[in-house]
Amino acid sequence: MLLRALTPLTLSLAVWSWAPAGTSAQDAQPVPAAETTPAVDPAEAPVRQPFPEWLADVRTDALARGISAATLDAALLGLEPNPVVVQRDRGQAEFTFTLDGYIQRRLTRAMIRDTARAYRRHRTLLRRVGSRYDVPSTIIASIWALESNLGRFSGVRPTIATLATLAWDGRRPFFRSELLDALTIVDRGDIDLAALKGSWAGAMGQPQFMPSSYLKYAQDYDGDGRKDIWRSHGDVFASIAAYLREHGWNERQTWGREVGLPSDMTAINAAAPLREEGCRAFRGMSVALPLARWTALGVRRANGRPLPKAAMDASLVRGETRNFLVYPNYEALLGYNCAHAYALSVGLLSDRLQR
Numbered sequence: 138m139l140l141r142a143l144t145p146l147t148l149s150l151a152v153w154s155w156a157p158a159g160t161s162a163q164d165a166q167p168v169p170a171a172e173t174t175p176a177v178d179p180a181e182a183p184v185r186q187p188f189p190e191w192l193a194d195v196r197t198d199a200l201a202r203g204i205s206a207a208t209l210d211a212a213l214l215g216l217e218p219n220p221v222v223v224q225r226d227r228g229q230a231e232f233t234f235t236l237d238g239y240i241q242r243r244l245t246r247a248m249i250r251d252t253a254r255a256y257r258r259h260r261t262l263l264r265r266v267g268s269r270y271d272v273p274s275t276i277i278a279s280i281w282a283l284e285s286n287l288g289r290f291s292g293v294r295p296t297i298a299t300l301a302t303l304a305w306d307g308r309r310p311f312f313r314s315e316l317l318d319a320l321t322i323v324d325r326g327d328i329d330l331a332a333l334k335g336s337w338a339g340a341m342g343q344p345q346f347m348p349s350s351y352l353k354y355a356q357d358y359d360g361d362g363r364k365d366i367w368r369s370h371g372d373v374f375a376s377i378a379a380y381l382r383e384h385g386w387n388e389r390q391t392w393g394r395e396v397g398l399p400s401d402m403t404a405i406n407a408a409a410p411l412r413e414e415g416c417r418a419f420r421g422m423s424v425a426l427p428l429a430r431w432t433a434l435g436v437r438r439a440n441g442r443p444l445p446k447a448a449m450d451a452s453l454v455r456g457e458t459r460n461f462l463v464y465p466n467y468e469a470l471l472g473y474n475c476a477h478a479y480a481l482s483v484g485l486l487s488d489r490l491q492r
């Protein structure tokens with residue numbers, strides 16, 4: 138069997154958006170997302186059913202799911218597809234960066250400074266949430282920073298209209314199912330219809346959860362009876378933490394670290410080929426080996442000192458100039474958003490907050 142060797146990563150990315158949380162793992166349909174951008178050629182777009190007919194079918198499905206007629210009247214009557222959503226979905230510009238370049242572009246001095254300030258301001262709450270869910274407060278804050286710029290950009294597009302447009306236009310079952318989940322959220326009374334807003338790809342609130350992730354992981358931390366990931370800091374932080382905990386975050390371990398590699402990579406390439414399964418980022422990292430094995434292969438910490446002696450498995454992620462050994466917790470970050478540029482940015486930003 139010919140195994141692919143690990144080479145430095147180059148990423149084709151739509152610059153304005155990470156993947157919405159929870160769309161990353163092995164979704165049947167591609168979503169507009171970092172590393173998985175489906176540029177739909179208008180010429181290849183499927184023939185669309187007239188929107189009113191399509192919407193009537195959705196309504197029938199929603200009623201069968203137990204969503205009230207009153208909710209559906211409020212959410213769906215007079216709904217029109219949004220041409221801006223179609224345009225953005227079909228015409229995403231892609232830019233190519235090296236992994237290192239992307240991280241440098243995201244983790245600017247201003248971004249790190251703003252996150253550190255926000256972390257200090259919310260430290261008590263972040264730490265309380267962190268200890269309840271066994272996820273570091275600095276990781277929660279870093280995800281909050283990268284997903285919605287500390288809650289400043291959580292999206293202004295009405296989620297129902299956005300998801301209806303994406304589902305109808307591309308006939309993608311993924312978005313249709315997300316639309317039904319969004320209607321369920323409104324029906325439960327967690328958020329008023331008028332306030333149900335998010336990104337142009339349907340990711341909602343400060344953690345940028347897709348509706349299906351919201352139904353699984355959103356938390357009512359402040360105890361007011363609503364899971365408010367749009368306005369409540371407690372609910373936002375707890376929802377992010379719950380997501381990571383459910384994706385296997387282990388409080389006793391960290392995410393990974395930057396390392397130095399030997400100049401001759403022959404032995405490493407033979408011992409640690411790329412993974413062959415999982416979302417795209419998983420297939421861009423090596424199989425896991427024990428830390429002791431990496432030490433034997435000549436890998437050191439970035440400062441040249443030996444790797445820790447812990448009995449842990451680690452995988453190699455290679456950038457152009459920076460390389461990383463990542464632990465199982467890193468896979469929880471990829472579960473939030475399956476892109477190395479994202480997960481490494483979260484880990485590195487969290488390290489900065491700990492200083």
Ligand SMILES: [Ca+2]
Nearest residue numbers: 357361363365
């Ligand atoms: Ca709440």
